Amino acid sequence: MAHKFIDNYREKGARKKLVEILKDRHIEDEHVLAAIGKVPRHYFFDETFWNQAYKDIAFPIGDGQTISQPYTVAYQSQLLHIKPGDKVLEIGTGSGYQSCILLELGAKVYTIERQENLYNRTKKVLPHMGYHPEFFCGDGSKGIPEHAPYDKIIVTAGAPVIPEVLLKQLKVGGILVIPVGDEKTQKMVTVLKVSETDYEKIVLDTFRFVPLVGDQAW
Numbered sequence: 001m002a003h004k005f006i007d008n009y010r011e012k013g014a015r016k017k018l019v020e021i022l023k024d025r026h027i028e029d030e031h032v033l034a035a036i037g038k039v040p041r042h043y044f045f046d047e048t049f050w051n052q053a054y055k056d057i058a059f060p061i062g063d064g065q066t067i068s069q070p071y072t073v074a075y076q077s078q079l080l081h082i083k084p085g086d087k088v089l090e091i092g093t094g095s096g097y098q099s100c101i102l103l104e105l106g107a108k109v110y111t112i113e114r115q116e117n118l119y120n121r122t123k124k125v126l127p128h129m130g131y132h133p134e135f136f137c138g139d140g141s142k143g144i145p146e147h148a149p150y151d152k153i154i155v156t157a158g159a160p161v162i163p164e165v166l167l168k169q170l171k172v173g174g175i176l177v178i179p180v181g182d183e184k185t186q187k188m189v190t191v192l193k194v195s196e197t198d199y200e201k202i203v204l205d206t207f208r209f210v211p212l213v214g215d216q217a218w
């Protein structure tokens with residue numbers, strides 16, 4: 001994938017419009033909107049498709065991979081209530097766009113992808129864009145116990161149930177955001193870890209994610 005990382009006025013303008021679209025769709029967190037306004041989403045696209053990069057749609061970006069819809073990325077990011085310095089585990093690196101948003105929010109990001117080709121590609125490309133999460137390849141449905149506990153955990157693939165092991169890897173006061181449902185649709189769920197044994201769960205809107213495949217999932 002030969003990439004030209006050029007951020008022209010046209011793309012900058014389109015990005016501002018995307019922020020307005022997300023505001024209209026009730027994304028209200030100013031920090032999240034600012035992060036969407038900063039990350040050059042067209043860098044993830046072949047130049048031929050730059051005119052698609054700032055539409056609020058998911059888009060195939062090669063290797064059978066899709067970059068998530070900006071609304072979905074903003075929605076999950078908003079639910080995490082990221083504070084600068086938060087240690088965040090992201091399960092499902094994919095294109096790396098969500099990782100960039102988390103980094104712009106000031107998080108220290110640990111991101112894991114099970115597909116080796118995607119892991120290799122994103123690990124190579126993101127640093128060229130100036131983004132430096134910690135990359136891992138493997139089954140994220142088990143979390144990454146070596147680096148636990150985390151302030152926040154975000155799952156960007158649809159799970160059949162909330163993996164218990166992820167709750168264990170959260171700090172007290174930490175938040176897990178995960179889409180839970182069947183292969184077709186999922187409800188966004190946030191879990192606040194109130195104490196070592198108590199959790200507050202909130203079930204929110206319906207989304208459509210690719211399945212979380214692994215030991216603690218499909």
Ligand code: SAH
Nearest residue numbers: 092094095097098114140141156212213214
């Ligand atoms: N966050 C991504 C979107 C990812 S799509 C972005 O911003 O573009 C979901 C990704 O989760 C896919 O790449 C899929 O391969 C990956 N995935 C599915 N099950 C997984 C698992 N158990 N561990 C790690 N990654 C997984």
